[in-house]
């Protein structure tokens with residue numbers, strides 16, 4: 001019986017905005033899993049609290065944790081997990097930095113759903129798990145599908161596998177800069193707003209990740225880079241030649 005799972009980080013090879021949807025923005029993006037950066041989530045049978053017990057080095061309260069939110073969503077479909085998680089802990093070995101544009105919270109929620117689906121023999125299809133996951137965070141559906149590389153559109157709910165050779169990605173996260181996604185989108189909307197055309201979007205979505213990075217500058221690849229730089233000017237110090245910016249930051253990455 002599988003009792004643990006790797007919860008990978010992602011980077012956005014490119015991230016363009018295609019429009020507004022209420023308080024959110026529609027994205028056009030290539031997501032790639034980072035195979036050498038992951039948390040490990042395990043179910044361990046030594047919970048003596050008789051209540052939901054999440055163990056790990058998190059920067060937020062359990063009630064705000066994406067894994068707890070995923071547990072609450074899944075419990076609506078499968079009430080028996082409530083009793084199970086009074087006896088079992090959820091233990092997380094945390095390696096992915098938070099507020100880093102690496103999708104750690106979303107990845108953890110998705111990994112929990114994928115592991116629970118197997119552990120409890122639920123046999124939910126990926127599409128159903130992705131719909132459950134989308135209620136927790138925009139990037140959760142991508143991680144549910146477990147693709148190495150995918151085109152992600154909408155507000156993260158449309159995920160299409162992109163077949164390409166596996167990429168070896170190096171990530172650098174400036175420790176002292178914690179990027180707040182909401183604030184960066186607000187900057188984008190107020191001062192940097194632009195939309196990618198359907199034609200430009202298709203061109204990027206069809207290109208291999210390495211070709212995209214050879215073609216675009218850091219500013220061109222990620223529409224949130226300049227709004228992030230406005231909010232956190234120190235980011236500039238880390239923007240070395242050949243490095244790109246992931247999500248709403250603060251991580252930079254390059255393909256080795």
Ligand SMILES: C[C@@](CO)(OP(=O)(O)O)[C@H](O)COP(=O)(O)OP(=O)(O)OC[C@H]1O[C@@H](n2ccc(N)nc2=O)[C@H](O)[C@@H]1O
Pocket residue numbers: 012015023024025026027100101102103106137138139155156181182183185246247248249
């Ligand atoms: C833009 C991405 C790309 O991967 O950035 P990172 O979080 O990885 O940096 C993600 O889709 C982010 O997803 P996630 O981090 O789940 O965003 P949320 O917490 O749901 O959103 C925080 C806030 O950012 C804004 N927001 C978020 C996503 C989106 N597509 N449009 C938005 O305008 C909204 O104001 C929202 O209230």
Ligand SMILES: Nc1ncnc2c1ncn2[C@@H]1O[C@H](COP(=O)(O)OP(=O)(O)O)[C@@H](O)[C@H]1O
Pocket residue numbers: 058059060064065066067097098099100101102103104105106108109179181247248249250
């Ligand atoms: N399991 C989790 N792991 C990491 N961060 C989490 C988790 N659950 C909730 N969060 C919260 O999510 C926010 C940052 O999300 P995260 O996914 O780590 O970064 P980013 O959105 O930059 O990719 C923070 O407020 C963090 O405390």
